[in-house]
Amino acid sequence: MAKDAIKMEKIVALCKRRGFIFQSSEIYGGINGFWDYGPLGVELKRNIKECWWQDMVRNPPIGPDGKEVQMVGVDCSIIMNPKVWVASGHATGFADLMRECPKCNRRFRDDKIWSVGYYSLKEIIPKLVEIGKEFGLIDLSQADVNRRFRSDATLRSALLSANQPRFRKTFEADSYHDAVGLAEAKGLSKAEQKLFPEDDYMLDARPLSAVDMLFQTCPDCSNVLSDARRFNLMFESHAGAVHNEENKVWLRPETAQGIFANFKNVCDSTRVKIPFGIAQVGKAFRNEINPRNYTFRSREFEQMEIEFFCHDSEAMMWWEWWRDVRINWYKSLGLAGENLKPRNQDDKELAHYSKACTDIEYYFPFADEPQELEGVAHRGCFDLTQHQQHSGKDLSYFDDEKKERFVPTVIEPSAGADRSTLAFICEAYTVDPSRPSPELMKFHPRLAPIKAAVFPLVNKDGLPEIAEPLYRELRKLGPVTYDAKQSIGKRYARMDEAGTPYCFTIDGQTKEDGTVTVRDRDTGGQERIDKSRVVDYLNERLRS
Known part of the structure; x- marks a missing residue:
């Protein structure tokens, strides 16, 4: 039994109580392997996906060659032509012993x-x-x-x-x-x-x-x-009114194959040149025999995947670069401690077509061993070659400068949005009996579901008239809450459990000198700043 199993039970309880994660269909007894995100959870998960898209697709780091990295995105259908899964090997090989x-x-x-x-x-x-x-x-x-x-x-x-x-x-x-x-x-x-x-x-x-x-x-x-x-792990369905073998389809077990199937379309419709990447965030489905460990292993989940296409001679350079970029991304958002454990797969673990793979793993409280958050794999040219053979379409790439035609090699950073969300929740969970709430969530400000809270110290004496315009101004930066009920300590406690990094309190002194109190979630420390600086103060910290 995991030594932190009790901690995991407390995390699950907080997630239910505060609206991060609910059991799907709970009023009907639930359904194994499916979860719903509540008001705080949906904001947290959305923030993780948006950070990933911003940092990997819209504004990726400079590449190992000193040049800007070309990245584009797609959003592919969940249901695809069944031949896609025959070509990828999922139709026959995507199975567990049961x-x-x-x-x-x-x-x-x-x-x-x-x-x-x-x-x-x-x-x-x-x-x-x-x-x-x-x-x-x-x-x-x-x-x-x-x-x-x-x-x-x-x-x-x-x-x-x-x-x-x-x-x-x-x-x-x-x-x-x-x-x-x-x-x-x-x-x-x-x-x-x-x-x-x-x-x-x-x-x-x-x-x-x-x-x-x-x-x-x-x-x-x-x-x-x-x-x-x-036992095949793909969910079967049928496209059309007649349920027979000809109309059988599958819900995709991964998002990657949609990217490979659209490789030629992307090349023909954009001005990208190799090396470049195609990114996608989307749902995938696997009929797990025994879903377990909360949202870690579910039957419906969301992936954040990149297929990066390059020349084979540069593939190891790009694999090492993507491996380091992805590890540093997790660290930059708060998984910087000893719980994050990158691990290179040994030769026995590698797929037959793969030359290298790093599993970025995390020590969850429910397990004694680190569990996979993301894999960064050197997949060779296996995927495009398979789809080229099965579809009969030319998926090679012609390099105008080198006058060379080749099937690109693929580097694949494949992350789980749900697993990442759970990891950030577990990492953020902190117990401090000296605080107004003994449980608090120390999310990075970019990930926090609620960015700030505005409190009039009392709901009278002209304080709400000062607080409400400030609240409306701050909402332009992201989710902000306004709370004028109960004691200030209880309001702080609610925000600590939600992971809100900053609370701005309007009190009697605000009426005298125009300053407000800023409370920092992590330290509990307070300082006063001019009310005119509040928007810039929060904006700077949300972008850091």
Whole structure:
């Protein structure tokens, strides 16, 4: 179990209470894998997408060659000709191995169910000591804390193959450590405790396929699961009144293929020259076997993708540049701490056509290991070559200066808008018992759902007449709220939970010298500035 699971529960509760994220169709019991964004959440997510579009498409950094980077955008249809998905490989290869319980009818991803064995330490110590000596370990306590010992799969396999567990249980988890953590958290029943009278047991998790069929059981009802079978993750539908194979279509599982299908149209209709990129923000759909971890793994989600086309001789240079640009983008908006973890995929992880890929990962509170926010992939010329072969259309590019024709290589920074939103929420969540509200959201001002709040200290004495015109002026810069109810402390607390970076208070002194109080969300500090400076004050900080 993730060590910050309680923190995640508090984040989910705050998101519901303050209107960031709701369960879709909640009044009807909800629907698994689908989420709605509330008034604050929709502003936050929109701000993230707009920052991405502004920073990557409208005003990208200068490229590695010292020149401006050419970027254009498209907005492609969710439903496309089914041949697109045949060419891309999704029609036949976009599938997960799945197991089904014939008793309770639940389905599970085969790689997300683990068999946890409960072993007696009394039986295992002699073998433990024997093998441990080979690793320079003297006693059991050293073996338990030694990272090399715990992580060495060969040693663990040799150790546990020499002894049979007293019993096994099945758990649904993302990783070995999560499975063992769940087992530890659940503990033993009274009957199971009798098998380990001195609580002297150890746990080990194995993929379900690695244990005997009798132990391949359902985590919910303990019935034996079906054999693993392939399950296509694309949502099927039909275009037209007749529901037959000829009219079958799919909801797109990614936005990238629409860009590839429009590569020639973009080249023919604009003056872009390679190297250049095409960007798109849009919905995608995957019929996940088991959606989980809040909005992290959903069946409907939004992507922010770029397909950057270049000559193969310059591809690694552009891949490194895009990798660094994307990492720095997250850092610039607040994911600058130790939770952001870029990781290069090893050769075994890479797709057969890919030369390099960096996963930009983040430590979410619900997991013990970092989870992917974005992949920056060197895809070679696979995609355009596939669509050229299947469509019969020439998707090569002719370089007028070099007099060379070639199929461009693609660098793909592919980010999840929903995962990014969740990461920024988790990073912003802060607990400070000394504040008016013990929970506050420290969003970067560019991302904050509400940019500022205007408060008349009291709703009388001519203060609203000063506050309201200022409020209307500030609204031109973005979402701003006006609040004249309850104590100033409670108003600050509401804005802290919403992540509002600045609060402007009009009080009696405003009538005397024309100054207002500015409160900074992160520090709680206050200063007075002239009322005439308020608009510029906020504008400068929203642009930084």
